[in-house]
Amino acid sequence: MDTALADTALADIVRATGASGALLYVLTPDREALWLSHVSGAPREVVAPWSRVAVSDPIPVADAVREERLVWVNSQVEMARRYPRPAVVLPYDFALAAVPVASDSGVRGGLVLLWPSGHPPQLSRAEHDAVRAGSRRLGHLFEQAARRGEPIVSPGRPRILPSEPGRTPTAEEAWAGTALLDRLPGGYVALDLYGRITLVTPAAADLVGEEPDRLLGSLPWEVLPWMDVPHVEDHYRAAVISRTPQEFRVLRPPGTWLSFELYPDPSGISVRIGRATDQRNRDPAAETARGPGRATVLYHLMHLATTLTEAVGVQDVVDQTADQLLPALGAQAMVLMTAEDGRLRILGHRGYSTELLARFDGAPLSRDIPMAAVLATGEPGFFPSFTRMAAAYPKMRHEDGRAAWAVLPLIASGRPIGSLLLSYDRPQAFPPSERAILTSLAGLVGQALDRALLYDAKDRLAHRLQSALLPHSLPSIPGLRVVARYLPAARGLGIGGDFYDLIRLDENTAAAAIGDVQGHNVDAAALMGQVRTAVHAHATVGAPPDHVLGGTNRLLTDLDPGLFTSCLYAHLDLGNGRACLATAGHPPPLLRHRDGRTELLAVPPGLLLGIDPTARYPSLEFALPPGCVLVLYTDGLVEAPGVDPDDATAALAGLVEQADPCDLEAMADTLVRHAPAPGDDIALLLLSPVPDEG
Numbered sequence: 001m002d003t004a005l006a007d008t009a010l011a012d013i014v015r016a017t018g019a020s021g022a023l024l025y026v027l028t029p030d031r032e033a034l035w036l037s038h039v040s041g042a043p044r045e046v047v048a049p050w051s052r053v054a055v056s057d058p059i060p061v062a063d064a065v066r067e068e069r070l071v072w073v074n075s076q077v078e079m080a081r082r083y084p085r086p087a088v089v090l091p092y093d094f095a096l097a098a099v100p101v102a103s104d105s106g107v108r109g110g111l112v113l114l115w116p117s118g119h120p121p122q123l124s125r126a127e128h129d130a131v132r133a134g135s136r137r138l139g140h141l142f143e144q145a146a147r148r149g150e151p152i153v154s155p156g157r158p159r160i161l162p163s164e165p166g167r168t169p170t171a172e173e174a175w176a177g178t179a180l181l182d183r184l185p186g187g188y189v190a191l192d193l194y195g196r197i198t199l200v201t202p203a204a205a206d207l208v209g210e211e212p213d214r215l216l217g218s219l220p221w222e223v224l225p226w227m228d229v230p231h232v233e234d235h236y237r238a239a240v241i242s243r244t245p246q247e248f249r250v251l252r253p254p255g256t257w258l259s260f261e262l263y264p265d266p267s268g269i270s271v272r273i274g275r276a277t278d279q280r281n282r283d284p285a286a287e288t289a290r291g292p293g294r295a296t297v298l299y300h301l302m303h304l305a306t307t308l309t310e311a312v313g314v315q316d317v318v319d320q321t322a323d324q325l326l327p328a329l330g331a332q333a334m335v336l337m338t339a340e341d342g343r344l345r346i347l348g349h350r351g352y353s354t355e356l357l358a359r360f361d362g363a364p365l366s367r368d369i370p371m372a373a374v375l376a377t378g379e380p381g382f383f384p385s386f387t388r389m390a391a392a393y394p395k396m397r398h399e400d401g402r403a404a405w406a407v408l409p410l411i412a413s414g415r416p417i418g419s420l421l422l423s424y425d426r427p428q429a430f431p432p433s434e435r436a437i438l439t440s441l442a443g444l445v446g447q448a449l450d451r452a453l454l455y456d457a458k459d460r461l462a463h464r465l466q467s468a469l470l471p472h473s474l475p476s477i478p479g480l481r482v483v484a485r486y487l488p489a490a491r492g493l494g495i496g497g498d499f500y501d502l503i504r505l506d507e508n509t510a511a512a513a514i515g516d517v518q519g520h521n522v523d524a525a526a527l528m529g530q531v532r533t534a535v536h537a538h539a540t541v542g543a544p545p546d547h548v549l550g551g552t553n554r555l556l557t558d559l560d561p562g563l564f565t566s567c568l569y570a571h572l573d574l575g576n577g578r579a580c581l582a583t584a585g586h587p588p589p590l591l592r593h594r595d596g597r598t599e600l601l602a603v604p605p606g607l608l609l610g611i612d613p614t615a616r617y618p619s620l621e622f623a624l625p626p627g628c629v630l631v632l633y634t635d636g637l638v639e640a641p642g643v644d645p646d647d648a649t650a651a652l653a654g655l656v657e658q659a660d661p662c663d664l665e666a667m668a669d670t671l672v673r674h675a676p677a678p679g680d681d682i683a684l685l686l687l688s689p690v691p692d693e694g
Helices: 003-017 044-050 060-067 076-082 084-089 125-148 171-183 202-208 230-242 284-288 294-308 314-329 370-377 386-392 432-469 522-540 545-559 645-658 664-673
Strands: 021-027 033-040 052-054 071-073 095-103 106-115 159-161 187-191 197-200 246-252 256-265 268-275 333-340 343-350 381-383 404-412 415-424 480-487 497-504 509-517 565-573 578-584 590-592 598-600 619-623 629-633 682-689
Touching (some): 003 021, 003 033, 021 095, 044 084, 052 060, 060 095, 071 076, 076 084, 095 125, 187 202, 202 268, 230 256, 230 268, 314 343, 333 370, 343 370, 370 404, 497 682, 509 629, 509 682, 522 545, 522 565, 565 682, 629 664, 664 682
Antiparallel strands (some): 021 033, 246 256, 333 343, 509 565, 590 629, 629 682
């Protein structure tokens, strides 16, 4: 693409709209992502997190491209409420418009324009028209480049457009300006929009303790190590993005406090440096930052964002939010809530007693309670003192002994799904920057909570289905002691396709089955029910083990569920002390003899069910005298990463040998207790013939 034409077109849009900055994106050929191609009015470091944006990402430019509409965000608070991810990284006050860049053949990219703090709540008609015309012009350039087969952008290397130059002074004006700065008290430094020093007065160099030649062209926090602290660069970024004056203090070692005042405009930043007076009673933390420290917040934010993506249930969200937010924000307690059937429900808490929260759990959703009010309005509440809370909510009583509170809506898909209460032992001012950070963090929690609520709902449904399909109780069979165990998986949905069954055939015979359907989802549980039903149906008509598995296999191949199943079927002739087994790819059972010796029964292997309708299943017949124990199990009882299956099975046999055969309940508990941490579900069936008492 003709870079000069694109540069000119983007500069014209910035000039026509009065924007302070712009980001131009091009849609990748697969239309799944946006690459940053041009940047105006901002350093590369500031926009680096958005060099590549997925079209599905919850940020303005992705919404604009995906929905083919203009997205307008008029303030820091609005950004925090609608787009918490970018708001936390850029917690500054500015306005933003994002539009698709389109040609006659469709959308080809996206354009983001930034305006300084103080922009009116809405775009003017002139601004709106300039944005539309400029995006169409860029779309036409993109289309022409595509037709010529020219690359539009090199991934990861956006073009940085130079800032608009200010008025060039005459030689006399430059001399007079330099003399003016030298006569004024303090020191003066000029920065470009990328943070580099372009002018430094002798007084400024003396104050910071460095030679002017070494300062020119450098970033202050790189050449002066004591300025390499988060709040210095943070105030510089705030000046660049919001174009509002900034002020902060920094300690120049060993004991000199300096004050810095930043005054930005479209061409750069003017900085006035002076000695800060009367620092004896000042709190350095209070001087260098308002609200929670940026470095601490960003560290915990990144960790919170990462851990919340791994949350698989509501309790995970509660724990991770409390672990990360409370120390980051200096809060002492939190409560996570949602609405259910018109009532407030406490999902989890930290730092509060259960007795106190019991008063609110299940309370009707009333606007007299701030935690419920934010669910109705979607607007956060900040209360620096109880007096302020009581003024807004007269019916509230000061029961928790805290000094300040923030009540935040948890937003997902544009609607409040819950609320988050944070409370503090000390009064809090809640300045605008802190409110924006809190709102952004609550947005991340809200999105995680939405996923967690859905996960828990699916988990409950799956467990109800599985409970309905597994036997609620096993039949009582004379001459046979039976104990069964089932443990769901510890990870994922917590449901699988493991099953067991015991079938009474007549007074002297019974059948046992155990199996494992591939997968851990509702489909696996449903198929498990079909397999169990098929096995039961074939067994009750007196079919031998090989026919039971063969008939079940033909049924599954006809159903073609896309999942495979292992199964082991045992026919037990209790009158004659004999048993017959057949297996379809299932782990071989263990047999503990009356003398304690335990062996692995070498059942001829058969193919998994559901693969080949013509598969055959050879059987093994063996003695099953009173006092022995037949151990049927699924692979979750022995399989673990990095452990040889034969070694694991041998270890299981050792546990069976050491257990008391007269106490099958204790034996089952021992085997399950020594199983690997269950990433898979576990089914276990212990069968032991007893002597005929007659």
